[in-house]
Amino acid sequence: MIYGVLLSIPEKHVAKYEDEVRKVIGYGIARGDIISFTEARYKGDVAFVMLARSQKAAERTVNELKELPINVKVIEIEGES
Numbered sequence: 001m002i003y004g005v006l007l008s009i010p011e012k013h014v015a016k017y018e019d020e021v022r023k024v025i026g027y028g029i030a031r032g033d034i035i036s037f038t039e040a041r042y043k044g045d046v047a048f049v050m051l052a053r054s055q056k057a058a059e060r061t062v063n064e065l066k067e068l069p070i071n072v073k074v075i076e077i078e079g080e081s
Contacts, residue, residue: 002079003058004051005034007065007072011044017068018046024064025050033057049075 009017025048028034034057037050052058058074065072 001055002051002077003055004049004075004077005058005061005065005072006047006049006075007070008045008047009070013069014044014046017070020068021048021065021070024061027064028052028057028061031057033061 007021009021025034025037028050029037033053035051035053037048039049040047050058050061052061052074055074062072062074
């Protein structure tokens with residue numbers, strides 16, 4: 001199982017919280033918890049999808065972001081063997 005973090009910042013909060021989210025992602029990369037990430041923008045909303053090193057690493061990142069008024073959750077990515 002591969003774990004990741006999915007988050008979206010509603011348009012009304014982007015200006016205030018996007019830099020804070022990027023800082024948390026940067027710290028996660030520096031710690032080795034986040035392996036890679038990508039972002040998307042749609043009608044003012046901003047979304048990030050991050051690939052995490054482990055379930056624990058994904059949960060740690062989600063806990064850091066829970067305090068912000070954004071949508072964030074751990075996702076499981078299943079692959080075929």
